[in-house]
Structure formats: structure tokens, C-alpha cells
Amino acid sequence: MNEVEYLRIISGQRQDWRAQTLKPCLWVCSLFYRAVVSFRNRMFDWRLRAIERPLVPVISLGNLTTGGTGKTPFVAYLARWFQQQQIQVTLLSRGYRALPGEVNDEKLLLDRLCPGIPHYQNPNRCASSKQAVKEDAQLLLLDDGFQHRKLARDLDIVLIDAVCPWGHGWLLPRGLMREPKSALQRADFVILTRADQCSPATLERLKVEVAEMLSPDRIACAVFRPQELVNVAGDTESLASVAGKTVWGFCAIGNPEGFRQTLENAGFVVAGMQIFPDHHHYSSSDLEGIGVEAANASADLILTTSKDLVKISEQKLSELPVWAVEIGAEITEGREAFEGILQNLVQEVSSD
Structure with missing residues (x-):
């Protein structure tokens, strides 16, 4: 069973007898997982496991679920924001599935x-934080760091996908879920x-639910x-020029x-989409298959994400142009409060 099929089973999209048999087994495994996560968190809460504090402020950006919340666009948003404030920010990440x-x-x-x-990738982010500080980092941005409790942080940001x-x-x-909601x-x-991407009513209910803990x-x-x-190749094209394709x-x-x-x-007519496991490394046969499927669907062009584009070198598949949709994060509600907190960190760095 690959990752795509696994997601179809746990989401309920797949309802055959195999899925119905597997879900109770997964539930039992989740009970053991909960016990391990709870024990680990208690160890940190009671200071029975060491927590290292770097010499500069740390911002952690993470989530409660496994991926899919938009961390990468937000890491870029935060990094550029601090860069505009003349703060030497450094990114720290694990290097998952490299x-x-x-x-x-x-x-x-x-x-x-x-x-x-600068961006350091190392499963030992305490070690990479020391390296970054030696290289004159003024602020560390910890990617996917909510569960990485070995490194102390001054601001813990959690992203939640409003759709799921x-x-x-x-x-x-x-x-x-990596942790219960109570985390x-x-x-x-x-x-x-x-x-x-969700209804206003759904969004309001989610706000109320989160407000019970924050x-x-x-x-x-x-x-x-x-x-x-x-x-x-780095060429760009406006969305308006291909609207309706x-x-x-x-x-x-x-x-x-x-x-x-x-x-x-964005106004595109999506003839179909091929989904691969998260962080998948594309083979030549994968790309050939994408081109064939796109041509058979009479597509005008092939679109992917920016994160996928960096893993391929082809500008065309089956003579169809391949483009990535560049995405930008935008805070639509609560921006003033959020940037006020960031500004406090800027003042802390500037006063040192």
C-alpha cells in the first residue's frame, strides 16, 4: 500500500472491505502512538529531557498534522519579512526525505x-543552531519545529489547514494528527x-474550537x-495569459x-491530476507517464507546484510546456497582531 492509497483509506474515500478491515488496526496502533507522544511530552514538560536555548531568538513554525498546511510559503514569508527589517535570519530544517x-x-x-x-539542513537542529550562531545569525527560523522540543523557542507558531x-x-x-488538539x-x-477554501460558517466554527485552547x-x-x-529555466508567465486553458x-x-x-x-480547467507521495522523487518513467496522460487529455499545458518543479529539469513533457504555479502567503485576518509580535522580536534583536 502506497501513501496515496493510505490517505484514501484514512480519509474515508476508499470504503471497500480491505479499507474497513485496516482502519480498526490503524486505530489500535494510534493508541500506542498516543501513549508514546504523551510520555515524550511529559518528559519535556517536567524538564526530564534537556532543552537547549540558543544565544539568539528562535521562531518555530510547525503544525499538528503531517504536512499539507502550507509551511514552506510561510517560511518564505517570515524569512523575507525579517530580511526587510535588516535582521540576519537563518533557516533550520530537518531535511525530510532528502x-x-x-x-x-x-x-x-x-x-x-x-x-x-542561509539554510541549514540537519536532523540535529540543536547542532545546526550552534553553527548558525557562529555564522552571525541574529534570529533562527525553525521549519516544522512544533514537535522538535529539544530546541527552546521564543515564538511557537502553528499552522492549521482550515479545510482539514x-x-x-x-x-x-x-x-x-501528530499530537492531540490539546497540544x-x-x-x-x-x-x-x-x-x-472553506465556508465562512466552517471557518468560524474552527476559530471557536481553536479559541478554547488559545x-x-x-x-x-x-x-x-x-x-x-x-x-x-526561470521564465515567468502571467496567470492572465493562460486563464481558461x-x-x-x-x-x-x-x-x-x-x-x-x-x-x-485561478480559472483553469483541470482535465486531471496525478498525485504522488509527499516529497516523491520523480523518475524518468514518472515524467513520461505525466506527459502521456496530459496529451491524452488534450491539455494545453502541464502545471505543478513550485516544490515539485525544483525536482525536475524538463521544460516540456510530450511537447506540452511544464509550469509551476508560484504561490504567495497572505494574512487576511489578524495581520496587525501577528506582525506586532514579530516586531517585538525585531526590537529584542536590535537591542542586543
Whole structure:
């Protein structure tokens, strides 16, 4: 069973006898997972496990579920924001699913989106934080850091996907929750992403639910706006120039349905989409198959995500142009409160 089929089972999209047999087994496994997570958190809460504090402020950006909340666009948003404030920010990430001796797709993308901003990938982020401080970092931005409690932080930001906020309602592996909802009590600020892809009533209910664990003035809403198209050569194309075109999509991200919704909201006619496991490394046969499917669907062009584009070198597949939809994060509600907190960190750094 691959990751795509697993997601179909836990989300309820697949309802055959195998799925119905597997879900109780996954539920039992999730009970053991809950016990391990609870024990680990208690060890940190009671200071029975060491927590290292770097010599500079740390911002953690993470989530409660496994991927799909839009962390990468928000890491870029925060990195550029501090860069504009003349703060030397450095990114720290684990390097999840990187090939041996290589960096992963997130670093490749962030290097392009945040030129000039150092980015250290190391599963031992305490070690990379020390290295960054030696290289004159003034502020550390910890990517996917909510569960990485070994490194102390000055601001803990959690992203929640408004479309699927609680990972299908269960902890791993029955669902996609890394921790129970109660873990939000550790957060300093919560941002509800893809707020434009759910109904206003659903969004309001989610705000109320989150406000049970966090002050309402520490909750913001955000959307991801398509900005332009870009290809592997770095050429760009406006969205208006291809509006209404028939497209074939492919992606290997945590929330593929979010990408489909983005394409449809941008005015494209989505003839179909191929979904691969998160952080998938594309083979030549994968790309050939994408081109064949797109041509058979009479697509005008092939669209993917920026995170997927950095893993391929082809400008065309089956003679169809391949473009990535460049996405930008935008806070639509609660921006003033959020940036006020960021500004406090700027003042802290500037006073040192």
C-alpha cells in the first residue's frame, strides 16, 4: 500500500472491505502512538529531557498534522519579512526525505524564494543552531519545529489547514494528527491557512474550537494566492495569459486537493491530476507517464507546484510546456497582531 492509497483509506474515500478491515488496526496502533507522544511530552514538560536555548531568538513554525498546511510559503514569508527589517535570519530544517548526500525539495525551493538567506539542513537542529550562531545569525527560523522540543523557542507558531484541520479526526496512523488538539496550549500563535477554501460558517466554527485552547487575539487567517507561472529555466508567465486553458496537474505534496482547488480558483480547467507521495522523487518513467496522460487529455499545458518543479529539469513533457504555479502567503485576518509580535522580536534583536 502506497501513501496515496493510505490517505484514501484514512480519509474515508476508499470504503471497500480491505479499507474497513485496516482502519480498526490503524486505530489500535494510534493508541500506542498516543501513549508514546504523551510520555515524550511529559518528559519535556517536567524538564526530564534537556532543552537547549540558543544565544539568539528562535521562531518555530510547525503544525499538528503531517504536512499539507502550507509551511514552506510561510517560511518564505517570515524569512523575507525579517530580511526587510535588516535582521540576519537563518533557516533550520530537518531535511525530510532528502536523498543521501543531497538536500530535499523544500530547501531547493526556499533557496530560490529566499536568496541570500542561509539554510541549514540537519536532523540535529540543536547542532545546526550552534553553527548558525557562529555564522552571525541574529534570529533562527525553525521549519516544522512544533514537535522538535529539544530546541527552546521564543515564538511557537502553528499552522492549521482550515479545510482539514484535525487530520481526519485521529492520531497517526489512523489519521494524520501528530499530537492531540490539546497540544495547541503550547502554541503562542495559530494561523488558519486556506481560509478561502472553506465556508465562512466552517471557518468560524474552527476559530471557536481553536479559541478554547488559545486567546482569540492569537489566531489569524491566511490564504495562498497564485502569483505567476515559472518554469525550470526561470521564465515567468502571467496567470492572465493562460486563464481558461485546459491543464493537467501533478504534485507530490501533503495536500494535493488544496493544489487542485488552487488551480480551479485561478480559472483553469483541470482535465486531471496525478498525485504522488509527499516529497516523491520523480523518475524518468514518472515524467513520461505525466506527459502521456496530459496529451491524452488534450491539455494545453502541464502545471505543478513550485516544490515539485525544483525536482525536475524538463521544460516540456510530450511537447506540452511544464509550469509551476508560484504561490504567495497572505494574512487576511489578524495581520496587525501577528506582525506586532514579530516586531517585538525585531526590537529584542536590535537591542542586543
